[in-house]
Amino acid sequence: MSVQAKNDLTALLDLFIENELLFAEYYGECARIFPEKSHNFDTLARHEKIHAAIFEKIKRSVIENPDKWSKGDFHISVLKIVVEDVKEKISQLKEGKLKKDFIISYAADLEKSLIEKNFFRALKTSIKEFEIFFEKLQNETANHQKLLEGLA
Ligand SMILES: [Fe+2]
16 A cells, blocks of 8 residues: 555544544534534543544554555545534534424434445455444444434
């Protein structure tokens, strides 16, 4: 793998990490806004933090074993748009500008879009351990969507 390709992958992973932490922050705000559902939102926030830690692990593996990794069919610009959007929604949440109905359905749509846009196929690897991670990320995201639809 070229230095450029490696740098592109680590930049993508930094953004994935940021994205998961933003989701965690969003759910943390939800727990505050919906005290009766805070248990569910705390669980979601915890999962997103674990997802961020998984992406940290992936990043370290890319740095240590770049030849075992390659880019999948996914463009970083898609992720940049999501990150910017979630940031904006978090500040609106904090300012009390979002309607309660919208808050949960936005999150459900967001989780859905991660699956539809093949977020978790953005990287390919020949390392078995990490293939399992991508399955886990994909499955938990699908579960989050279902949980949120139940909460809405
Ligand atoms: Fe999630």
